[in-house]
Amino acid sequence: MRFFRYLSMCFLIAAVPSAFLVAAPQNDADSEEQTSRKPSATLEPGQAEAATTSGQEAVPTPPTHLKWSHPEVEFRGIWIPIPKKDRGVSTQTLRKQIEAFAKANFNAVLPVTYVRGYASYPDSKYLPQLPEVRGLDPLGFIIEEAHRNGLEVHAWLEFGFYAYHTPDATKDKSMGPWLDAHPELLSVNADGERYIHNPAWGDFYSMCPANPRSHEFLANLAVEIVERYPVEGINLDRIRFAGAKFCYCDYCKEHFKKDTGKELVPFAKGSVYEKLFTEWKRRQLVRAVRTIRERVKAVKPNVALTSYVVPPDEKDDKAQPWDLWARERLLDGIAVSMYGRHISESARKAVTILDRDKDLLIAAISCDVPTYVANIEKARSYAPMGQITWYSGEVMDDLEALAQGPYAKPARSPFARNAETTSSVSVPSR
Numbered sequence: 001m002r003f004f005r006y007l008s009m010c011f012l013i014a015a016v017p018s019a020f021l022v023a024a025p026q027n028d029a030d031s032e033e034q035t036s037r038k039p040s041a042t043l044e045p046g047q048a049e050a051a052t053t054s055g056q057e058a059v060p061t062p063p064t065h066l067k068w069s070h071p072e073v074e075f076r077g078i079w080i081p082i083p084k085k086d087r088g089v090s091t092q093t094l095r096k097q098i099e100a101f102a103k104a105n106f107n108a109v110l111p112v113t114y115v116r117g118y119a120s121y122p123d124s125k126y127l128p129q130l131p132e133v134r135g136l137d138p139l140g141f142i143i144e145e146a147h148r149n150g151l152e153v154h155a156w157l158e159f160g161f162y163a164y165h166t167p168d169a170t171k172d173k174s175m176g177p178w179l180d181a182h183p184e185l186l187s188v189n190a191d192g193e194r195y196i197h198n199p200a201w202g203d204f205y206s207m208c209p210a211n212p213r214s215h216e217f218l219a220n221l222a223v224e225i226v227e228r229y230p231v232e233g234i235n236l237d238r239i240r241f242a243g244a245k246f247c248y249c250d251y252c253k254e255h256f257k258k259d260t261g262k263e264l265v266p267f268a269k270g271s272v273y274e275k276l277f278t279e280w281k282r283r284q285l286v287r288a289v290r291t292i293r294e295r296v297k298a299v300k301p302n303v304a305l306t307s308y309v310v311p312p313d314e315k316d317d318k319a320q321p322w323d324l325w326a327r328e329r330l331l332d333g334i335a336v337s338m339y340g341r342h343i344s345e346s347a348r349k350a351v352t353i354l355d356r357d358k359d360l361l362i363a364a365i366s367c368d369v370p371t372y373v374a375n376i377e378k379a380r381s382y383a384p385m386g387q388i389t390w391y392s393g394e395v396m397d398d399l400e401a402l403a404q405g406p407y408a409k410p411a412r413s414p415f416a417r418n419a420e421t422t423s424s425v426s427v428p429s430r
């Protein structure tokens, strides 16, 4: 049934670009990992495990055959994309969802706060509010409901360096509010292309991930959120380059040459200069997260800083240095994408990459695969810090299985030791 639900979601996305907000965010809709999430068209969900060639991947079906460990401390988060009033996600629905997450022993929600170049919350100093929720304060509402139910809130900056999404850039001349106002920050690729085209998802614009002004922009947003809202954490996303062919903007040309003595031109794949460029890009993203961390911690030292990151196999293509972020302890938790049906391979690679910093590993898992509930137990053996589930809109019919299985007993969030007493902090009224 889940398989058909997934298929129908795909059709919905293909047919109705406006469904993007509900279905696409954070999954790096524009990236290759999307394909790895798709259930095989030749297998029914129940057949998948039997057909696997890896003994370690075998998962008993149904998952109630598994033994569940019940860690006392474990992050159990769930991403919440923007509720859209015109799609019928009412505050009433949201309230019921949050109560249900608490009942199923999740201990954190990660609501979207920055998407498509807009803030989801009202009155940002830096961005207009997302038109779909104009006049509402979904973040304030979610915080109030989450805290009332004993859940932490980690504000999810979904779009990161991505600044805009449009179904078809040839018909929409905008690059989004931020880049329209700061076109010099636009990231372009080696061929001079100005946006990232994905046939399934549409077109994305990115700001230059190397430019310190882009770092400052994200730091400003994060600081604005922690100053105005009593959140326990900031959850970063898309802190990366759009691909191996990015970025060849004027800033990157000037500074790559200054730093390496080498002219920035398209380099041959696998060449020593391509590796030099990747390493240079990785260093810029270390600076990015350091800036964000310093700014956030200066205001709220106890706010946890985490990030969703691409799977191990995509890490270098996107120059996303999550190994360095871990080594320098710039993040308090690193949610590595393991959205596939079978998570062991990604999990093992992530553990190897993080090495002595593997204590920071959080498993980012999808409820869109039939192995979801069993994957939680599997994730525990690699990523003891916990899991974040993608995503709120699809998890409702798994809650019963969670509450009877891996989440049968409550667990404390590992970030609870950081948190100020938020239950007594009221949401600022507007």
Ligand SMILES: [Zn+2]
Binding pocket: 187, 188, 208, 209, 210, 211, 247, 248, 249, 250, 251, 252, 253
């Ligand atoms: Zn650039």
